[in-house]
Amino acid sequence: MTRYSMALRGAALAGALLLTGCTAGSDGGGSASSGGKVTLTFLTFETPNLDAKYWDAAIARASAKVPGVTIKKLVSPSADRTGYAKQLDSTGQFPDIMIGLNPAGFAESGKLEPWTDKELAAYAEPHANAYDGKVYQLPYAAQATLVYYNKKEFAAAGIDTPPRTYAELLDASAKLKKRGINPFVVGGGGKDSWADMFPLMCTVATDVYKKTPDWLTQRGDGKVKFTDKAFVTAAQKVADLADKGYLDRAGLSRSYADTEQAFRDGKGAMYPMGSWFSASADGKKPSFDTGVFTWPTDQGARALPSGVGGGMTVSSKARDVRLAKKWAKAFMEDHKSLDAAVKSDGLIIDIKGYTPPDDMGPVYKATVKEYRQAQKDDGLVNNFSTESGDGSMPPGLADKAATGVQKLISGRMTAEQFGDYMDEQWDKATR
Structure with a gap:
């Protein structure tokens, strides 16, 4: 959603995180090279509209489509996940996958992995929010x-x-x-x-x-x-x-x-x-x-x-960049997750072929x-x-x-x- 405030200090980073394992399929860490299994950290946020139940269900659906990936959910303690990601980066804890991150600064310094045209094929405005011609955030909603x-x-x-x-x-x-x-x-x-x-x-x-x-x-x-x-x-x-x-x-x-x-x-x-x-x-x-x-x-x-934007970004130093991108797309393009986001957060989805649920209300x-x-x-x-x-x-x-x-x-x-x-x-x- 939009830019938000942040009130934590760097010394409280580790303790302030809410850390939750969300799927099966991993022995608790390592990389994709060890049996094709990897644990990836995913930085998200919670609001009255998008609560823990919403995120956990969406994470489970994406993980079911990408075997071998376990997600550890990091919940930003304030709504400013961009500022929080910056603090995490400063302490060597930059997440593997992030949603709703403002790529500014991170993209220019090479910390994010760009999305290819092939990976962006499903998006109506694939080059929205490009940095020097490269897209670092899936432009999935307006x-x-x-x-x-x-x-x-x-x-x-x-x-x-x-x-x-x-x-x-x-x-x-x-x-x-x-x-x-x-x-x-x-x-x-x-x-x-x-x-x-x-x-x-x-x-x-x-x-x-x-x-x-x-x-x-x-x-x-x-x-x-x-x-x-x-x-x-x-x-x-x-x-x-x-x-x-x-x-x-x-x-x-x-x-x-x-x-x-x-x-x-x-x-x-x-x-x-x-x-x-x-x-x-x-x-x-x-x-x-x-x-x-x-x-x-x-x-x-x-x-x-x-x-238009708001979607997933992937760290260029993720434990497994290929699997991180695969999981991020699986999360972002899952129609049940999109329906839930529309119903919970009033998103205007910008993915080709998607239509909102028929029972959306008059204000939406x-x-x-x-x-x-x-x-x-x-x-x-x-x-x-x-x-x-x-x-x-x-x-x-x-x-x-x-x-x-x-x-x-x-x-x-x-x-x-x-x-x-x-x-x-x-x-x-x-x-």
């Missing part, structure tokens, strides 16, 4: 950042249709506030600071990436800065929403799970969040109907922050419709802080951005100061 809204509260405020321009979004927010309805639910407390990023992801999409799709590449080349007008304007929109009382500053201390529950409990009319929320909205249906729309641009053209279907419409309108742009491939953020910077956004929304940092802060953090991350 996710996007949208605005989910409470149709009941919209109706109570006299809002007949979701806003399609930014002026209409401000007007809708004013109407909701006048009725005593909190316009936006936000969160991001503790280890879940990543959850405060979604309003900024949307305004960067509309005010920066829509006009300059390769803006982050240009930042890497020193041609633009975060203190430039375009980025500061995007940050100012977020600050203004908070100043007007449209973003619930008191909610910033909420965890991700509590933020989702706050929207479900009717404590706000709009919830900017990743498309995975659609599965939750359908599976644990709140007392109101949930709608979805794309955060609007000033002129109404679509600019939907999104990305509406989410996919928004995504496909943006795709048709050439309205898909990068998702700020979760980019991958050429022109992605340096490792660790997304974490810093989330910290800055917390201060931006709370009023402890101006848009201009946030731009300065991001430039400073960029320079530190790229030294």
Whole structure:
């Protein structure tokens, strides 16, 4: 899913891991050269949607297709598995297989094994997120950042249709506030600071990436800065929403799970969040109907922050690279696992020939419709802080951005100061 925060220190790495053997077929270690058996470590993560039961079942299915492989499951103790993988690498514990890893930094330094065109044949966008022409992460699914809204509260405020321009979004927010309805639910407390990023992801999409799709590449080349007008304007929109009382500053201390529950409990009319929320909205249906729309641009053209990727990466130093890649593909292309991921996490699968289960709910279907419409309108742009491939953020910077956004929304940092802060953090991350 997206970039997340990490709070552990290197000294606690080994003890903090949740380590679980998941399949039979190995004598507990060694390499494929010893009887064709090998134990491989697999770094994953757990969320309220993708829990241990989901991962264990998927691991078992993949392992049944690749005899001789035993998987030891490593669960990142925070949602920032990329940052965690970086720490593991620094202590010589880099996993053999990883899912949802941002390859930036790892790919350029030769730590990941590239996927061949033959291995990518099943994927609709096989060269998504390429680094210098090479693909290191299986591009199996799309996710996007949208605005989910409470149709009941919209109706109570006299809002007949979701806003399609930014002026209409401000007007809708004013109407909701006048009725005593909190316009936006936000969160991001503790280890879940990543959850405060979604309003900024949307305004960067509309005010920066829509006009300059390769803006982050240009930042890497020193041609633009975060203190430039375009980025500061995007940050100012977020600050203004908070100043007007449209973003619930008191909610910033909420965890991700509590933020989702706050929207479900009717404590706000709009919830900017990743498309995975659609599965939750359908599976644990709140007392109101949930709608979805794309955060609007000033002129109404679509600019939907999104990305294709999220799949498996394999270490170039894996205990057995061939078997690791074979197992990763078996996991990634298993239709039962894909169905489970769609139902649990609202993924938009990008594998040829795959169709989602017929019984998917209305919020998921509406989410996919928004995504496909943006795709048709050439309205898909990068998702700020979760980019991958050429022109992605340096490792660790997304974490810093989330910290800055917390201060931006709370009023402890101006848009201009946030731009300065991001430039400073960029320079530190790229030294």
